[in-house]
Amino acid sequence: MKKRTEMTVETVQEVALDTIEMKLNHPYISTAAQPGQFLHVLAEGHTLRRPISIASIDREYGTITILFKVMGSGTKNLAAMKPGMEVNVVGPSGNGFTVQETPARTALLVGGGIGVPPLYGLAEELQRKGIGVKSILGFQSRAHVFYKEKFERIGTTYMVTDDGTLGHHGLVTDILDKAGRFDHYYSCGPIPMLKAVREQLRGHPGFLSLEERMGCGTGACLACVVRAETESGYQKICTDGPVFDADEVIL
Amino acid sequence: MTDLTVKLPGMTLTNPVMPASGCFGFGREYSAFYDLNQLGAVIMKAATGNARFGNDTPRVAETASGMLNAIGLQNPGVQRIITEEVPYLAGYDVPIIANVAGSTIAEYEKVAEAFNHTSSVNALELNISCPNVKEGGIQFGADPDMAASVTEKVKAVSGLPVYVKLSPNTADIVTIARSVEQAGADGLSMINTLTGMQMQLSRQRPLLANETGGLSGPAIKPVAIRMIYAVKKHVSLPIIGMGGICTAEDVLEFLLAGASAVAVGTANFTNPYVCPEIIKQLPRVLERYGFDSAAEAIGRGHDE
Missing domain, CATH: 2.40.30.10 (Translation factors)
Known part of the structure; x- marks a missing residue:
């Protein structure tokens, strides 16, 4: 609580x-x-x-x-x-990543910018549970990069920068196929990135962590809602999320 | 022992502090933090005839000493509020005020009438002042004749006391207040938010998806005090005051200006415990300024 x-x-x-x-x-x-x-x-x-x-x-x-x-x-x-x-x-x-019920042997993590931090805690948790972790991390430039070595200690990590100052020059979605086989994916970052990741990884079970400007942060004010395939037609990011089943939310 | 009891049409409050509409949902979320029985009353989130999704996001932005919101009256519709939310709140021993909104007078009537069919709601707050919807809302609250007309129609169908929630976005709030008093309102609720806008420098566009939003928080408190003070001089209806209240001292200011009770909105977001904390402090603050009861302070700022 x-x-x-x-x-x-x-x-x-x-x-x-x-x-x-x-x-x-x-x-x-x-x-x-x-x-x-x-x-x-x-x-x-x-x-x-x-x-x-x-x-x-x-x-x-x-x-x-x-x-x-x-x-x-x-x-x-x-x-x-x-x-x-x-x-x-x-x-x-909020509700975090579901790890315990995940029968996956390998998970792919795709993070962009300030969406990377929650994926690190997840990577640690997956590692503790004996699940393999591959990560694709995107940043604006080399100067914005953090936690590269920490992710590398947990599993194979691909770096991407918008300006090419570190790793692949471009977008995380350019190199999704480089990661090879995986069972589940988890992604956190800007909405356009999440949309593109979901589109390319359609068919794979996945989870998206969303961010939005919040008011109360406790589910009362309805500032941070996202349209969703639910009876009410929406979900609250602060209390139903921020992590959602990739197929559940309409981005 | 300082007496916090306040009597209003339709209800007797154990204390004059309640959460404001739209800032407290239907109470469930805040009941995880404290026992809602501590509250003077609860004003529910606005109800419309059918479910509404509201505006696109972002819907909120922080400002100096406050915030802008443009939620857009998102709610599950009056029927679901009556079947799913009112019974939950009715489990507490606290008066319930239902906030009634609409795009047309017929919708206001429909929503108000629906609340006749539950015995748990004590009063209606007639929302003719929401600045964040394209139709209805403020268009009824900015014009004295429209405000009177919707008040009259709702009074005709409702068996409950009606508190008309006034907008500060008007040339002359006293005229609107007089007009709804003549139309049969049982009380006033004031003020709703002030319309504002914030530019996002990185995008060079308005930050809120709705472009404009309602300004709330401590920034608007002096506007609320000034308007309540002005209205109190010309209208005899009891007033539920709101606008930037964060402390028990703020509550006393509102009482002195002429409010009989107060609603706390934005401050719930900064501090989820703000309502019970204010209620706990209030006797001490009243006592410090020489009052034996909350009722005694109402309108005392007007004495010669």
């Missing part, structure tokens, strides 16, 4: 251009969290909380790692926080 609580900042570091990695400590949140869920983080002095996906969970040490891009004054304030300070969060929020 999600709670509002204060999490203690353990480390803050810039891991790529305008990209901050923050490790937060909280015994309950770290125990309850699942890969693919998010924390709804209060940026001091701001009205709306920032939904930030969970990049890694360390239950033994009671920590959660989040990564976020510095976009405006809210994320700038967050980035300026120092170890020992407290961050007000509501979490763990």
